[in-house]
Amino acid sequence: MNHSADSGGGAFRAIDVICKKRDGHELSRAEIEFLVRGYTHNQIPDYQVSAWLMAALLKGLSRAETAALTDAMLHSGEVLDLSEFPAPKIDKHSTGGVGDKTSLVLAPLVAAAGVYVPMISGRGLGHTGGTLDKLESIPGFDVKLPLARFREILRACGCAMIGQTREIAPADRLFYSLRDVTGTVESPFLICASIMSKKLAEGIDGLVLDVKTGSGAFMKTDEDAAFLAELMVETGQRMGKKVVALLTDMDQPLGLRVGNALEVEEAIEVLLGAGPDDLRELCVELAAWMIHLGGRASSVGEAKKVAVELIRSGQAFKKFRQLVELQGGDVSRIDDPTRLPQAKFSLDVESPANGYVASIQCEDVGTACVILGGGREKKEDTVDPAVGIILHKKAGDAVSAGDSLCTLKYNSEERAARAKALLEKSYRIAASAPVPRKLIRRILPRQG
Numbered sequence: 473m474n475h476s477a478d479s480g481g482g483a484f485r486a487i488d489v490i491c492k493k494r495d496g497h498e499l500s501r502a503e504i505e506f507l508v509r510g511y512t513h514n515q516i517p518d519y520q521v522s523a524w525l526m527a528a529l530l531k532g533l534s535r536a537e538t539a540a541l542t543d544a545m546l547h548s549g550e551v552l553d554l555s556e557f558p559a560p561k562i563d564k565h566s567t568g569g570v571g572d573k574t575s576l577v578l579a580p581l582v583a584a585a586g587v588y589v590p591m592i593s594g595r596g597l598g599h600t601g602g603t604l605d606k607l608e609s610i611p612g613f614d615v616k617l618p619l620a621r622f623r624e625i626l627r628a629c630g631c632a633m634i635g636q637t638r639e640i641a642p643a644d645r646l647f648y649s650l651r652d653v654t655g656t657v658e659s660p661f662l663i664c665a666s667i668m669s670k671k672l673a674e675g676i677d678g679l680v681l682d683v684k685t686g687s688g689a690f691m692k693t694d695e696d697a698a699f700l701a702e703l704m705v706e707t708g709q710r711m712g713k714k715v716v717a718l719l720t721d722m723d724q725p726l727g728l729r730v731g732n733a734l735e736v737e738e739a740i741e742v743l744l745g746a747g748p749d750d751l752r753e754l755c756v757e758l759a760a761w762m763i764h765l766g767g768r769a770s771s772v773g774e775a776k777k778v779a780v781e782l783i784r785s786g787q788a789f790k791k792f793r794q795l796v797e798l799q800g801g802d803v804s805r806i807d808d809p810t811r812l813p814q815a816k817f818s819l820d821v822e823s824p825a826n827g828y829v830a831s832i833q834c835e836d837v838g839t840a841c842v843i844l845g846g847g848r849e850k851k852e853d854t855v856d857p858a859v860g861i862i863l864h865k866k867a868g869d870a871v872s873a874g875d876s877l878c879t880l881k882y883n884s885e886e887r888a889a890r891a892k893a894l895l896e897k898s899y900r901i902a903a904s905a906p907v908p909r910k911l912i913r914r915i916l917p918r919q920g
């Protein structure tokens with residue numbers, strides 16, 4: 473391994489780039505390109521990039537450094553040209569949450585409205601779930617398609633959902649899995665570069681960002697989430713894209729199910745016109761923005777009506793079925809979701825008292841799902857598609873002592889015991905109900 477690879481902008485040493493950031497200095501574009509290129513070409517080892525990521529998380533990056541990192545990651549691979557497609561290409565990306573299965577609903581729903589959705593998603597990151605892990609809980613569903621097949625499916629179906637390939641933003645695939653296991657996710661600069669590099673490589677015309685805020689988000693406060701949203705909107709606009717960011721609540725899990733196959737099941741409920749209110753509301757809102765940016769409705773209000781009708785008429789679910797079939801998934805499991813992977817055992821977490829659910833520490837719910845095997849603790853871990861948590865009570869619900877707050881679906885007793893202990897701590901029961909939090913908290917840039 474050559475630790476002093478030549479970047480083309482002069483020879484650097486990884487150790488110097490790490491120390492410069494550790495000491496709070498601004499890196500040059502050439503130094504950042506050296507780091508990204510060196511890691512992508514296996515010339516700089518994991519441990520040095522881990523150290524750099526931690527320094528970047530602790531010291532922050534300037535706007536120029538963030539732009540340089542985004543550009544280096546974007547150009548670590550190919551930038552798709554989808555200009556031959558006859559309608560706008562719009563995607564959505566979430567900064568990551570717990571129980572956030574909106575992508576599974578949005579890709580087919582928005583495609584059914586006549587907007588192309590070329591979606592490149594990620595795996596679970598930290599305590600948050602990932603769209604690819606969810607899709608892979610449908611037996612046969614292939615998220616590792618070659619780009620030529622991705623285009624064919626996009627043309628035939630209007631949407632296609634894959635993970636990063638060697639061709640598209642390969643640097644982010646590597647950085648992402650390293651950040652997942654080194655405590656270096658929660659940096660707005662690293663999140664911005666990660667999300668925007670892969671989204672800008674997709675050949676899209678517009679992007680709807682779902683920036684999560686609250687105890688289950690990487691950004692815990694509205695201020696931090698707004699900072700991240702502004703950074704991403706600015707980056708997208710710099711590249712000439714239409715970008716809108718919705719700050720949405722992640723102070724408790726979205727919907728009632730957390731875990732890969734469980735979330736596919738809940739997404740199907742929404743596509744069929746049912747499902748929990750919060751999940752349905754957010755799906756319709758995000759879909760409406762995508763449809764509006766894609767020029768299929770003159771206002772977001774009109775676009776909402778389009779989305780609601782596509783669900784009611786069954787066209788959105790039909791599109792999901794088509795997508796699953798084209799990507800090799802077993803559609804009989806979609807038609808009968810009880811045939812999706814099922815955990816062997818169940819266990820309830822009971823309320824210790826009478827009262828109301830005052831709050832749910834949402835990150836702990838995500839971590840409990842990871843502990844059950846629904847996410848990764850090390851890069852090499854495989855994910856158990858069947859395990860997870862079904863919530864019966866959410867913030868504001870009245871409870872009596874002994875009521876089931878949630879049910880764990882598990883395959884290992886030892887893991888279940890650890891997850892249960894965490895979930896018991898995550899629910900706070902109080903004598904009075906909390907003030908409800910708004911689901912959609914802010915929209916950027918300011919409209920009107």
Ligand code: URA
Pocket residue numbers: 566567568594597648657662663664666667
């Ligand atoms: N989602 C991403 O794609 N990257 C991040 O860094 C966080 C959430």
